Amino acid sequence: xxxxxxxxxxxxxxxxxxxxxxxxxxxxxxxxxxxxxxxxxxxxxxxxxxxxxxxxxxxxxxxxxxxxxxxxxxxxxxxxxxxxxxxxxxxxxxxxxxxxxxxxxxxxxxxxxxxxxxxxxxxxxxxxxxxxxxxxxxxxxxxxxxxxxxxxxxxxxxxxxxxxxxxxxxxxxxxxxxxxxxxxxxxxxxxxxxxxxxxxxxxxxxxxxxxxxxxxxxxxxxxxxxxxxxxxxxxxxxxxxxxxxxxxxxxxxxxxxxxxxxxxxxxxxxxxxxxxxxxxxxxxxxxxxxxxxxxxxxxxxxxxxxxxxxxxxxxxxxxxxxxxxxxxxxxxxxxxxxxxxxxxxxxxxxxxxxxxxxxxxxxxxxxxxxxxxxxxxxxxxxxxxxxxxxxxxxxxx
Amino acid sequence: xxxxxxxxxxxxxxxxxxxxxxxxxxxxxxxxxxxxxxxxxxxxxxxxxxxxxxxxxxxxxxxxxxxxxxxxxxxxxxxxxxxxxxxxxxxxxxxxxxxxxxxxxxxxxxxxxxxxxxxxxxxxxxxxxxxxxxxxxxxxxxxxxxxxxxxxxxxxxxxxxxxxxxxxxxxxxxxxxxxxxxxxxxxxxxxxxxxxxxxxxxxxxxxxxxxxxxxxxxxxxxxxxxxxxxxxxxxxxxxxxxxxxxxxxxxxxxxxxxxxxxxxxxxxxxxxxxxxxxxxxxxxxxxxxxxxxxxxxxxxxxxxxxxxxxxxxxxxxxxxxxxxxxxxxxxxxxxxxxxxxxxxxxxxxxxxxxxxxxxxxxxxxxxxxxxxxxxxxxxxxxxxxxxxxxxxxxxxx
Numbered sequence: 001x002x003x004x005x006x007x008x009x010x011x012x013x014x015x016x017x018x019x020x021x022x023x024x025x026x027x028x029x030x031x032x033x034x035x036x037x038x039x040x041x042x043x044x045x046x047x048x049x050x051x052x053x054x055x056x057x058x059x060x061x062x063x064x065x066x067x068x069x070x071x072x073x074x075x076x077x078x079x080x081x082x083x084x085x086x087x088x089x090x091x092x093x094x095x096x097x098x099x100x101x102x103x104x105x106x107x108x109x110x111x112x113x114x115x116x117x118x119x120x121x122x123x124x125x126x127x128x129x130x131x132x133x134x135x136x137x138x139x140x141x142x143x144x145x146x147x148x149x150x151x152x153x154x155x156x157x158x159x160x161x162x163x164x165x166x167x168x169x170x171x172x173x174x175x176x177x178x179x180x181x182x183x184x185x186x187x188x189x190x191x192x193x194x195x196x197x198x199x200x201x202x203x204x205x206x207x208x209x210x211x212x213x214x215x216x217x218x219x220x221x222x223x224x225x226x227x228x229x230x231x232x233x234x235x236x237x238x239x240x241x242x243x244x245x246x247x248x249x250x251x252x253x254x255x256x257x258x259x260x261x262x263x264x265x266x267x268x269x270x271x272x273x274x275x276x277x278x279x280x281x282x283x284x285x286x287x288x289x290x291x292x293x294x295x296x297x298x299x300x301x302x303x304x305x306x307x308x309x310x311x312x313x314x315x316x317x318x319x320x321x322x323x324x325x326x327x328x329x330x331x332x333x334x335x336x337x338x339x340x341x342x343x344x345x346x347x348x349x350x351x352x353x354x355x356x357x358x359x360x361x362x363x364x365x366x367x368x369x370x371x372x373x374x375x376x377x378x379x380x381x382x383x384x385x386x387x388x389x390x391x392x393x394x395x396x397x
Numbered sequence: 398x399x400x401x402x403x404x405x406x407x408x409x410x411x412x413x414x415x416x417x418x419x420x421x422x423x424x425x426x427x428x429x430x431x432x433x434x435x436x437x438x439x440x441x442x443x444x445x446x447x448x449x450x451x452x453x454x455x456x457x458x459x460x461x462x463x464x465x466x467x468x469x470x471x472x473x474x475x476x477x478x479x480x481x482x483x484x485x486x487x488x489x490x491x492x493x494x495x496x497x498x499x500x501x502x503x504x505x506x507x508x509x510x511x512x513x514x515x516x517x518x519x520x521x522x523x524x525x526x527x528x529x530x531x532x533x534x535x536x537x538x539x540x541x542x543x544x545x546x547x548x549x550x551x552x553x554x555x556x557x558x559x560x561x562x563x564x565x566x567x568x569x570x571x572x573x574x575x576x577x578x579x580x581x582x583x584x585x586x587x588x589x590x591x592x593x594x595x596x597x598x599x600x601x602x603x604x605x606x607x608x609x610x611x612x613x614x615x616x617x618x619x620x621x622x623x624x625x626x627x628x629x630x631x632x633x634x635x636x637x638x639x640x641x642x643x644x645x646x647x648x649x650x651x652x653x654x655x656x657x658x659x660x661x662x663x664x665x666x667x668x669x670x671x672x673x674x675x676x677x678x679x680x681x682x683x684x685x686x687x688x689x690x691x692x693x694x695x696x697x698x699x700x701x702x703x704x705x706x707x708x709x710x711x712x713x714x715x716x717x718x719x720x721x722x723x724x725x726x727x728x729x730x731x732x733x734x735x736x737x738x739x740x741x742x743x744x745x746x747x748x749x750x751x752x753x754x755x756x757x758x759x760x761x762x763x764x765x766x767x768x769x770x771x772x773x774x775x776x777x778x779x780x781x782x783x784x785x786x787x788x789x790x791x792x793x794x
Contacts, residue, residue: 017458025462027495049464049495052782056453057498061414065422066601067446097602097631098446100657101454101498204463205494234494236660260497263633267664382781385449
């Protein structure tokens with residue numbers, strides 16, 4: 001196969017899931033693995049959340065000219081250079097403009113295309129993105145709050161013993177009851193981590209748009225020297241974020257994982273008073289859009305951070321867009337992954353002896369899916385419309 | 398069944414489609430009809446676009462606590478008053494926060510709930526929304542540009558002969574080639590309509606974020622006295638809208654149909670320099686959210702307009718949120734509907750002898766679905782996961 005003549009031959013979506021999915025804020029309980037093939041090359045990606053819905057948006061019948069299935073803008077398209085990836089994304093956004101799920105679906109495909117192109121060119125993705133050098137990040141162990149302050153204390157101690165210098169606690173009971181209960185949780189987290197560690201707090205949008213509820217937690221967040229308060233509100237609540245940002249220093253506001261396109265992230269950077277913008281490459285439209293946000297954040301003096309709560313394939317994808325930004329130096333590192341997310345890949349991103357995390361130094365994303373490992377988690381899925389099979393779980397290959 | 402004890406017993410989604418769907422910007426080629434039953438009452442709604450994807454989001458397996466299928470927050474919930482509808486919407490947005498398609502899916506359910514409650518209480522929806530009086534609107538015939546200026550001229554003449562005092566031309570070739578071609582199209586539209594009619598122009602996001610391309614059409618838009626230029630850019634392009642808004646007067650900017658939650662519409666009102674905000678109740682989360690936007694727009698001096706390009710059920714739903722706002726006086730009225738959208742309902746919204754359009758003065762939305770009429774358009778659909786049937790087209794009832 002000559003360079004310059006590859007076209008996208010196939011896009012396969014694999015719905016993977018734990019046998020039982022619990023009603024907790026743990027995003028590693030299922031996954032949508034994406035395989036894209038072009039010529040002699042294959043790339044792998046992952047879409048965040050709701051596998052069945054993203055599968056439906058890949059294959060659904062056209063509703064009208066601006067509501068086409070995502071695959072209509074992908075299959076058969078040329079893929080020979082970085083510009084081709086951007087063209088495909090632009091085409092999906094135009095042709096599937098009225099298909100809301102399309103951005104999530106595109107994300108896994110875009111990630112797989114970067115992986116494919118990197119493998120074909122023998123370069124890691126961050127180099128294809130234009131970075132000359134990549135920098136290690138300080139990983140923060142990302143976990144859920146314990147159900148009790150005592151559980152949180154134990155979790156924090158374990159994290160500290162594992163050598164992490166930063167940790168994030170989120171979701172669970174936080175914000176759901178009284179500010180006093182949250183105070184106990186936060187002091188437990190700080191106590192378990194020790195005085196020197198970076199403590200991050202994720203409210204998981206629990207207060208929706210209620211500024212007063214968030215305000216009621218500011219004093220204890222300052223007491224425990226939290227570096228950031230993440231997602232006190234839903235992603236769209238720009239003016240509420242902005243109000244809180246004027247009162248929370250030195251605690252910074254973090255948010256953005258809910259953004260599903262460049263514009264939403266730009267609005268949060270421009271109007272929400274964020275110190276940290278958190279982007280999930282598996283959700284915002286892939287590595288292409290995530291890199292655009294990283295560039296914009298850097299220009300605006302806002303720190304870019306990855307959002308990742310799934311496999312190491314998603315982790316590598318989410319690290320690439322800011323791998324070359326030296327001063328954007330911390331990264332999310334989920335440490336309570338379900339077995340599915342662990343077995344999904346043959347190799348893993350692991351902090352080095354100095355506790356720093358590095359993007360894999362191998363072509364593409366540098367992560368190999370473990371097809372044997374994931375086989376038991378494959379969820380057989382079938383969609384039929386007018387008697388015609390539009391989707392059937394493809395064989396793992 | 399006593400008032401105050403109803404719970405939602407069932408939510409049925411019906412995928413309807415024309416036998417052939419064309420690659421044109423006509424949103425009336427398919428539909429997702431929603432039936433909600435509670436106690437002795439039934440309500441009907443409609444979701445905008447991508448029926449299969451919205452069906453998948455109704456029934457998909459849970460991914461985690463913030464990524465649940467939409468039906469998990471709807472089935473079995475109490476529905477006895479207006480507040481119950483808002484609670485259900487809030488619950489869907491929280492429990493399906495990471496399921497991007499959820500807002501579109503909720504929209505049809507919310508509409509059906511207003512219809513159901515109106516039928517149960519014997520009141521039209523606009524009264525339940527708090528309006529004391531409703532006002533007729535000047536409907537604008539909403540059509541696609543012809544492929545040539547000559548075709549557009551004929552369309553405009555026909556619209557004028559039908560007695561419409563306002564018309565909107567959109568999509569088709571507009572904006573895709575040269576500003577000169579667009580000039581011919583716009584002059585043809587003005588000529589066909591006559592000097593007095595309101596002329597509206599819909600660019601259908603064709604310039605994405607390219608301000609210069611939009612700018613190149615401003616002089617002719619002013620020449621033909623267009624009242625508004627709609628969607629020169631994608632919904633998220635707030636700063637591009639804002640830039641253009643400073644140069645386009647007396648032509649106003651219109652946009653907002655892409656908004657899928659209150660926040661997005663608020664951002665457009667706050668930051669895009671719009672004179673008209675266009676909301677599709679079948680997309681933004683239903684009548685509840687649309688009414689919130691109407692209130693906010695009125696408070697900010699921006700004119701609210703419905704967006705509708707499907708059946709008269711969707712039209713009635715989209716008119717209710719601003720039925721009581723006297724000075725927000727024009728409304729979209731699609732006049733080139735495919736047969737599916739026409740036969741979908743037994744009764745239709747028709748302008749009166751003075752050319753004014755009124756929301757139906759009957760309980761609920763005042764529109765009766767024609768189950769016999771739509772039967773031939775019903776698309777048999779089936780979704781199976783792990784051998785279990787999650788969705789199968791229910792019988793029309």
